[in-house]
Amino acid sequence: METATYDDETYGQIAEAIAFLRQNHLDQPDLAAVARHVHLSEYHLQRLFTQWAGISPKRFLQSLTVDYAKAKIAETKSLLDLTGDVGLSSPGRLHDLFVTLEAMSPGEFKAGGAGLEIRYGIHTTPFGPCLLAKTTRGICNLHFLETPDRATAEHLLRAEWPGATLVADQSGMAGEYRRIFTPDPDRPLALAVKGTNFQIQVWRALLQIPLGGLTTYQGLAGVIGRPTAARAVGNAVGRNPVGYLIPCHRVIRASGEGGGYRWGTARKTLLLGWEAGQTQSRI
Template sequence: MPDRSPKPPSPELVARMQRLAAFIVANAERSLPLAVLAKEAAMSAHHFQRVFTAVLGVSPRQYQAAQRLQQFKTRLRDGEAVLTATYEAGYGSTSRVYEQVTGGLGMTPSAYRAGGAGESITYAVRTTAFGQLLMAATARGVCLVEFGDDGDLLVARLHDEFPRATLVPASESAREPLDAWMDALDAHVVQGAPRPELPLDLRGTAFQIKVWRFLLSVKPGRVVSYGELAAAIGHPDAVRAVGSACGANRIAVLIPCHRALRADGSLGGYRWGLERKRVLLDNEKRGG
């Protein structure tokens, strides 16, 4: 029986889609309908949509939305007023921007502009068998889990991400759940207890969140290659984009990007160090 699986885009088409992606980035504030982009690519709208999605891992519309959000975030971080940033980034109204981007920011635009001003983020640092562990949470859920060798450096990173937020050490906070969440995560990592099902405050592009949500379905003791993950979410040619999404994950273990490997079974990368990735996988294989 002949192989009817779709052929990957040619190098020429990949290069053309990358040029169009750069065009979208350069014109993120403009309205770029599919017909306009297809004409720029010298392709039919249907063909362009299919090839762009295969190469970039997201549709042209999703890619535009992600770039517009990134531009909006940059303007807010640079101190622009929310209204100015809204229109300069190409959003038609403040109501649209609040509908579309609050989930991607993890807080309201005004709070993000102020470096998290007005937001309370509770955090805790403790020593584990994996080194120093920091967990931070907003009212929406866990927004950051980091491993490192220096607890002060982990806290500094949190301050860099939310320079004007009210960062409250868990020991000084009335929000007791964070301590229990830390206990549950520590028990999972060290003792092999089930991964705790905690509320998560996910912030990323539509494609990144799709990757992270699939990783949540991968059971302990099992692994998936970046290629298998890409195929599972419907974007078999977006292997590199999947790897980048794994690398962008800021919520260690709770989003188990350590279960994603290269096609040859090698570890690939891991934000918190390959030795931690290796130990996590070994512990899961043994069932704790």
């Protein structure tokens, strides 16, 4: 399979095609209908889509069905039942690699980043542009952006880290970006995040959900031993500061519908569809 090129034009075309598929999935639109909608030839769309997702638009459409989602929820539950402890000190897994998640101390939490230097850059991903930021201890934020400019990036970071020193470092952060989307098994990723103990526990539990897996808010509450706290779990999921790496997009409604997402439901569909493609293409 060809390696996808991640650029804003490709993202826009893929996002438009997937939005059309999502809105019309009950009618099962064929390739010709999708190609007409995005103003591409059938050949070009098939090639571009398969290059990006790893599967054809037709197979991608199957991943949007409620039956598919419910089957994935059941499959993931079986895996999570075998995971074991997901307490405050357990490691997480991402793409078969270990990802360490370190929580800021209560003092650091209250200080709002005072004394911290946060370096950041804006990068193009398979799911649109993102702000990527890190401290000396690890990645602290990954936000998907609708407006990929420095002013927007600094506004987001300043809201979360009012006391920190912000340093634009596009070239320096490029290496960190490559490690996310071209993983190196010999260099695990480190995340350093700010949150309450409960939020940290939920985020650690999210790291246990495998690539292509799905769970529900109720299911995630059960995993952390708080079966009656589904609403609180949902709030913690929505406060995830590191998109994609802490995979909050893998939590959907028990009905099989996608539900909300901090960075937009269309992007959530993109993420889930891409992951479905990665796992299906391995079969």
